[in-house]
Amino acid sequence: MSASGAQSSLRTKRGNRTSLEMRKGALVVGISVAILAYSAGCSGKDELFRQSEILMGTVVEVTVADQSGKRARKAIRAALDEIRRIDELMSAQKPGSAVSRLNREGHERAIPLGNELFGLIRQAAMISEASGGAFDVTVGPLSGLWGFDQGGKLPATSDIAASLPLVGYKKLIFDNSTSSVGFSVQGMRVDLGAIAKGYAADRAVEKLREDGIRDAIVAVAGDLRIMGARPGKEFWKIGVQHPRENGRMLMTFELRDTAIDTSGDYERFFTVDGVRYHHLLDPATGMPARGCRSVTVLAPTATEADACATAAFVLGPEKGISFLRARPGVRGVIVDANGRLHWTDRELERMARP
Amino acid sequence: MRLLLGDAAVLAVLAAAVAALSLPRAAAGRPSVAQVESSGRAVSSLDLRKDAVHEIEGTLGVTRLEVRGGRVRVLSSPCPRQACRHGGWIGEAGEMLVCLPNEVVVRLPGVRSGAPDAVSR
Numbered sequence: 414m415s416a417s418g419a420q421s422s423l424r425t426k427r428g429n430r431t432s433l434e435m436r437k438g439a440l441v442v443g444i445s446v447a448i449l450a451y452s453a454g455c456s457g458k459d460e461l462f463r464q465s466e467i468l469m470g471t472v473v474e475v476t477v478a479d480q481s482g483k484r485a486r487k488a489i490r491a492a493l494d495e496i497r498r499i500d501e502l503m504s505a506q507k508p509g510s511a512v513s514r515l516n517r518e519g520h521e522r523a524i525p526l527g528n529e530l531f532g533l534i535r536q537a538a539m540i541s542e543a544s545g546g547a548f549d550v551t552v553g554p555l556s557g558l559w560g561f562d563q564g565g566k567l568p569a570t571s572d573i574a575a576s577l578p579l580v581g582y583k584k585l586i587f588d589n590s591t592s593s594v595g596f597s598v599q600g601m602r603v604d605l606g607a608i609a610k611g612y613a614a615d616r617a618v619e620k621l622r623e624d625g626i627r628d629a630i631v632a633v634a635g636d637l638r639i640m641g642a643r644p645g646k647e648f649w650k651i652g653v654q655h656p657r658e659n660g661r662m663l664m665t666f667e668l669r670d671t672a673i674d675t676s677g678d679y680e681r682f683f684t685v686d687g688v689r690y691h692h693l694l695d696p697a698t699g700m701p702a703r704g705c706r707s708v709t710v711l712a713p714t715a716t717e718a719d720a721c722a723t724a725a726f727v728l729g730p731e732k733g734i735s736f737l738r739a740r741p742g743v744r745g746v747i748v749d750a751n752g753r754l755h756w757t758d759r760e761l762e763r764m765a766r767p
Numbered sequence: 768m769r770l771l772l773g774d775a776a777v778l779a780v781l782a783a784a785v786a787a788l789s790l791p792r793a794a795a796g797r798p799s800v801a802q803v804e805s806s807g808r809a810v811s812s813l814d815l816r817k818d819a820v821h822e823i824e825g826t827l828g829v830t831r832l833e834v835r836g837g838r839v840r841v842l843s844s845p846c847p848r849q850a851c852r853h854g855g856w857i858g859e860a861g862e863m864l865v866c867l868p869n870e871v872v873v874r875l876p877g878v879r880s881g882a883p884d885a886v887s888r
Contacts, residue, residue: 465863467872649885654887665883673887
């Protein structure tokens, strides 16, 4: 029902009016406009559009705030297509991907990967270096052994020992002139599992931006890239999963124009004789890292947040916090193995809400 | 300023309109349907007011969903880890059950008041 409709019905029934009645009529119309504006205002001028899909072996969710449903839906489709493209390029599980080809043939010759994939592996190697190998993009032989993507199994100690010499980012051979990567040891395997989801979130946000979207969240599992704010607010409200209570938030943050990632021992794990074996492996030992329950990292890009969260988890609470503090624009909070919180800075601690 | 019958009628209609507009938000906490997707396609909308067991065909086999008392859970699944089954019951707007291996997603529409816009998990 429109406000003008209300006004015309008054006129039809009442005929001529005194000035007081006119004012009263105007008051009724005014109330109706205010109420309808309020009703519209509750959902904001922009509306929220949300779509999720299973991609990259996880749940991807794109949330967009926009006035145009048509534009929002088109942009979301393009963003999801971009994530699908990255998965096709970077998945070690898809035999046709460039990463699979590198893993099959990289010990024979350097494989041309194109600027995009070459650049990401290069960036991964730099974070490997900065973290002293705690995050290592060549962890592939170990993750294959543990098989967390297939449910996980406890490998024989001898198999882990045999895989360790195949792990090490320093054994990668980069050829900048041809954007090619090779392996110096036979049996090496690249695994982008701890950086590609963040990269996909970053790329999806760029696609949304190209389509005219200004306010959005792209969540690839725990990797979130955040742009702008929710309708009627200055921020998006982002929850951080509690590492031991399913569905409960450890804390929330009010964020805009940033990226946040959480890596935890509760995501992919199995239990043998009461011991939890999770997917965040220490490349030095081949075993799950034991110092933390979860690490949440805020960074300018989801690519960096993703890799840094894994690195800090493997480094453990003290070294992990030092590592995060040393990176410009990066901050975070670590839940250690006893449930205690470790912060990079007081300001972040003050930003956290229950 | 005296309120005439016509004004009262207009106000009553406006009040009803506002009530109707507000209703979906008030009821958003407890959805009456669950949307089910399989392999990225919407395949079913379950009535949460009717207790029943539903079978959903996924990529690995059949996921059985139980609806009881306005909530829904995964009763059985052909996936190896059974993480979806361990997710338990969901009944609040915005909650979701996901079986990644079988590519089955159960989603309760709407947004719970005060809930985060997204969760880093």
